[in-house]
Amino acid sequence: MKDFTLTRKLEDTASEMDADIIGFADPECFLNSGYKGNRPQDIMPDVRSVIVLGVEIPRGAFETLPEGRAEYTNTLMAGTATLRIIAFKLAKMIEKEDHRATILPSEGSEFGYWYANRETLKANMSIKYAAYHAGISNFGMNHLMISKDFGPRVRMTAILTNAELENEEEISLPFINEKCRTCQKCIKICPVGALSEDGTIDRHKCADYMFNELGGLRCGMCVKVCPL
Template sequence: MGLTEEVKEYLYSQGADLVGIAGAESLKEAPEGCRPTDYLPTTKSVISIGYALNRGPVLNLPQSRNEYLLEFECANSTLNHLGHKIAKFIEKKGFDSMAFPATASIGDGARLRGDISHKHAAVAAGLGCFGVNNLILTPDYGSRVRLATVITEVELTPDQPFKDSLCNRCGKCVRNCPAGALTGWEELYTPEAGWRMDKEKCYHYIFVKLGGRRCGMCIAACPLSRGLNRPAGN
């Protein structure tokens, strides 16, 4: 078994629902400071990890707000653990690696944005495409997925970037966004790159209106979020 297969098998065995690999060059167009090589100059491969949220707390929002927050926090914790573990797994093989937190940075100039784009990494690694809700839509779980990213200097075999469009632009996420953060997508959105939604409105609703409890209404509104919940790795 090659190292690429070992990495994927290890992550699935530890609880990952989705795993894909991209070459570092696939994210070279990211903004300065957000490219893999900005953090690890010798980066050759990018590993995208997906972990599906349970349907119940998502699809029953907003009544299940507290339960959705539990899902959100547990998923992020699991992804952080998976990222740390696979980075250590690869470093024991002799290759420097680095895991990025599943949660976004919070602060001036970086609201709701991580050090690296988990979403663009997921598209490049073949896990899914952008929806109008500016989240990644996956074939098995819709947008009911949290993501994490690991970069490494070992050259792994990349997966094919996701080429299909899963979003039918039904507009349910737009109509159900309580912050009005998804209006104006029509001429900006693409399945490959998403679009620049109004993150300030989203941020204000989450951290002012909801007091830090996460929203999730754009996920709940998406028809694809019912998903299949098929076994990991299949």
């Protein structure tokens, strides 16, 4: 049975702790044949909800790119640190109600996107896919999530839990943001040609640029130019 009270408590606490985004996805969405990545059920077999959390990244961090790369990178990490604190608090609240909870690595964090699978550079499971099914966002040509309120300027994490929360049931957004069709600015700006018009990304080109050429600083140009 869905726990509406716990759902509201989690939303209220996330908001008090300055999370800008919270949503709830049904983990069954990961069983769709179209989804090719790792699944939450592989991590927590009795998972019943995926809680998606996000913070908006201050615009100044993007507007000062590429000169402000160190500041941009540090600002992203500050977003990740903030999300970890919020997610930890929510996980503890869930466990006080006799459920179980575990926190996924943020996209781009030291345990996230680039590190989970060294060969494919794919995350352990896609937070962006969960965010789409939580009704929070869709996908852009830059392979980032495009959130309803903040476009791609967000940092995200997710919590897996066996608590049955009020998961989103109706998804109204198209999978790929419609504005991408006539824009393609992210494809043109990418300094290493990692993004393609067919919607694919060469993760190795992007990672190689950031971790070798930029010495670990993040690039972010595909986010900076995005008009959404």
